[in-house]
Amino acid sequence: MSYGAHNWVYNMKKSFKKYIIKLLPVFMVAALLIGAFGVYLLGNSRQLASFDTTTQRYEQLTRLSKTVLSKGTGESKLSVRVDAIEQLAKLNRNNQCSGDWWNDWQQTLPRIKDKLGVCRKYEAKISTLAALAMTTSRHINDDAELANQINKLRIDTNAKNWQQTAVKNAQSALAAIDGSKPIKPVEPVKKAASERVLAITKAWQALTVGSAKQDKTIYLNAKADLEQAYASLDLITDVSDKQLEGAMTPLIEAAAKI
Amino acid sequence: MRRVCAIIFFLAIGMIMLVSGSVSAAEQTINPADYSTMRETIKKIKLPTIDNPEWLKKQLASEAAATQIAKQAANTLTVTYDVTTKGTLYANLSEFKLLANQTLNDSRGWARMNVKFVEVPSGGRFTLVLSQANQLPSFSSGCSADYSCRAGRYVIINQDRWMGATSSWNSAGGSLRDYRHMVVNHETGHWLGHDHEYCKGAGQPAPVMQQQSISLQGCKFNPWPLASELWSTQLGI
Numbered sequence: 472m473s474y475g476a477h478n479w480v481y482n483m484k485k486s487f488k489k490y491i492i493k494l495l496p497v498f499m500v501a502a503l504l505i506g507a508f509g510v511y512l513l514g515n516s517r518q519l520a521s522f523d524t525t526t527q528r529y530e531q532l533t534r535l536s537k538t539v540l541s542k543g544t545g546e547s548k549l550s551v552r553v554d555a556i557e558q559l560a561k562l563n564r565n566n567q568c569s570g571d572w573w574n575d576w577q578q579t580l581p582r583i584k585d586k587l588g589v590c591r592k593y594e595a596k597i598s599t600l601a602a603l604a605m606t607t608s609r610h611i612n613d614d615a616e617l618a619n620q621i622n623k624l625r626i627d628t629n630a631k632n633w634q635q636t637a638v639k640n641a642q643s644a645l646a647a648i649d650g651s652k653p654i655k656p657v658e659p660v661k662k663a664a665s666e667r668v669l670a671i672t673k674a675w676q677a678l679t680v681g682s683a684k685q686d687k688t689i690y691l692n693a694k695a696d697l698e699q700a701y702a703s704l705d706l707i708t709d710v711s712d713k714q715l716e717g718a719m720t721p722l723i724e725a726a727a728k729i
Numbered sequence: 730m731r732r733v734c735a736i737i738f739f740l741a742i743g744m745i746m747l748v749s750g751s752v753s754a755a756e757q758t759i760n761p762a763d764y765s766t767m768r769e770t771i772k773k774i775k776l777p778t779i780d781n782p783e784w785l786k787k788q789l790a791s792e793a794a795a796t797q798i799a800k801q802a803a804n805t806l807t808v809t810y811d812v813t814t815k816g817t818l819y820a821n822l823s824e825f826k827l828l829a830n831q832t833l834n835d836s837r838g839w840a841r842m843n844v845k846f847v848e849v850p851s852g853g854r855f856t857l858v859l860s861q862a863n864q865l866p867s868f869s870s871g872c873s874a875d876y877s878c879r880a881g882r883y884v885i886i887n888q889d890r891w892m893g894a895t896s897s898w899n900s901a902g903g904s905l906r907d908y909r910h911m912v913v914n915h916e917t918g919h920w921l922g923h924d925h926e927y928c929k930g931a932g933q934p935a936p937v938m939q940q941q942s943i944s945l946q947g948c949k950f951n952p953w954p955l956a957s958e959l960w961s962t963q964l965g966i
Contacts, residue, residue: 701776712761
């Protein structure tokens with residue numbers, strides 16, 4: 472290469488650097504603007520996606536509420552309703568409406584603002600109903616657990632030595648009931664169940680004593696007490712119904728308003 | 730006018746919708762059975778029938794029997810009678826007294842009316858007499874020396890019949906012991922208020938108030954009162 476050509480190349484490089492240096496701020500501003508727009512789009516999509524999640528959860532809440540309020544008798548229908556309450560209780564109660572720290576400002580934009588209002592309304596309902604369902608679900612489960620223990624009192628007369636089995640089952644049920652720790656509103660049910668089952672175990676024991684001693688008075692009194700004790704199991708139902716009604720009312724009322 | 734009607738119509742529809750809406754909200758009552766298994770669980774629990782053990786069955790049965798006996802004893806009417814004789818006797822008086830008392834209190838006899846006949850030394854409600862045969866007419870003109878008789882408070886057993894029954898009875902194959910039961914029951918039956926009865930049909934047991942000493946009328950001899958004869962105007966039964 473000749474000196475002239477070499478000089479020309481040198482001058483071109485120098486002038487290009489000057490241009491670059493002069494255009495750099497422009498490039499930087501452009502890059503910042505593109506970045507900011509990207510961040511805006513990303514934040515916007517995340518924000519809208521969170522609203523969609525809330526909407527989906529609210530739709531689920533609506534379906535479950537209808538199921539909770541559904542009518543129909545039978546164990547299968549009962550199971551469906553109780554299952555719906557449990558699912559309601561498990562609904563995520565984390566508020567999905569608040570955006571990320573870096574794009575909270577978007578919630579001031581009119582379109583997002585409107586959706587945010589709806590989202591917050593939905594979240595409030597989800598939170599209220601899920602909390603109520605959680606309490607109710609625990610109530611139902613604790614009540615069902617007591618019912619499960621009481622179910623041990625069922626007697627199969629086809630079984631060999633069914634009377635001895637009935638005594639053992641009653642004692643086992645009593646121990647399990649006394650050892651249970653239900654939530655406070657179910658405690659009256661536990662108390663009633665314990666009293667009634669204790670009466671049954673005592674009467675069975677007295678019957679056994681009367682039979683062993685061949686004492687007519689003890690035996691017949693025990694038999695009468697036993698019949699009375701079994702008939703009085705209905706008192707547990709009364710207490711259970713009353714307590715359950717108290718626990719269910721807020722949930723049912725809230726579900727009806729969905 | 731049409732507009733007014735349309736407005737009224739839509740207002741009415743609106744009112745109905747409002748009312749029905751409030752009703753459905755009010756209908757939101759809670760049935761605990763819709764959410765709880767307790768009721769169904771307890772409904773299924775029943776105490777089966779517990780049969781009384783054998784020792785208790787026996788005890789109760791014996792108590793029931795004792796109660797029944799006590800009840801019967803409480804309802805039993807006691808009728809006293811005294812025993813006497815008339816004329817010369819060749820029959821055993823002790824045996825007569827014993828058999829007469831057994832007959833009167835036999836569970837097949839008048840005792841079925843819950844009556845207990847008690848012999849007393851004197852002053853009974855009726856007097857049972859073992860009489861020499863020919864002394865019978867002295868009690869009443871209606872009494873014959875051939876048969877036994879009842880005259881007023883006297884129930885008179887003819888000694889000859891007591892010792893040998895009647896030819897009619899004997900020829901029918903009746904035993905002396907049954908004849909004695911029959912004659913005591915028959916004559917006491919008169920005192921209780923019965924008249925004579927007749928055979929109700931061939932082959933049937935004769936009423937005790939039938940004159941079986943004379944003829945069985947086709948009936949089978951029967952020393953004991955029939956169920957239809959268990960009544961007494963004398964005792965008010």
